[in-house]
Amino acid sequence: xxxxxxxxxxxxxxxxxxxxxxxxxxxxxxxxxxxxxxxxxxxxxxxxxxxxxxxxxxxxxxxxxxxxxxxxxxxxxxxxxxxxxxxxxxxxxxxxxxxxxxxxxxxxxxxxxxxxxxxxxxxxxxxxxxxxxxxxx
Numbered sequence: 001x002x003x004x005x006x007x008x009x010x011x012x013x014x015x016x017x018x019x020x021x022x023x024x025x026x027x028x029x030x031x032x033x034x035x036x037x038x039x040x041x042x043x044x045x046x047x048x049x050x051x052x053x054x055x056x057x058x059x060x061x062x063x064x065x066x067x068x069x070x071x072x073x074x075x076x077x078x079x080x081x082x083x084x085x086x087x088x089x090x091x092x093x094x095x096x097x098x099x100x101x102x103x104x105x106x107x108x109x110x111x112x113x114x115x116x117x118x119x120x121x122x123x124x125x126x127x128x129x130x131x132x133x134x135x136x137x
Contacts (some may be wrong), residue, residue, distance in 0.1 A: 003132045010104040010135075013084055016077045017107070030066060036061050038094045082115055083103060096131030099124060 088100050095117070102108040102116065114121050 003129065006132045006135055006137060008136050010063055010084055010100065013077065013080045014105060014107055016073065016080050020073045020077055023066065027063070027066050027070060038073060087135055091131060091134045093131070093134065095127050096134060099128050100131045100135065103126055104127065
């Protein structure tokens with residue numbers, strides 16, 4: 001159970017990255033929805049009424065709010081990454097450090113780690129488990 005708790009603790013960075021990407025996509029959609037509104041150049045005022053896309057100040061306020069939330073998520077990612085990196089640095093074995101860093105910070109797949117280390121998956125899994133055991137959180 002302790003190893004599973006350590007894995008969950010390490011996976012926080014990947015989860016934070018996922019939340020950051022979701023927020024990026026939300027901002028992209030918000031921006032593109034405003035860019036796609038039609039402009040009528042007849043010199044007459046046009047209200048949006050109840051069925052329109054809302055006024056520019058609503059859009060600006062919402063965009064500002066989403067961007068502030070994005071900046072907070074970036075800050076959270078940096079802090080989580082730093083916490084995990086600090087814990088990994090305390091491990092003595094270089095291979096354990098490498099595997100934990102590649103898996104939980106660089107977010108590499110097991111196949112990519114296998115290729116980098118030129119070891120079998122079985123060996124990598126053993127080193128990974130040893131690294132988890134040596135990790136202090």
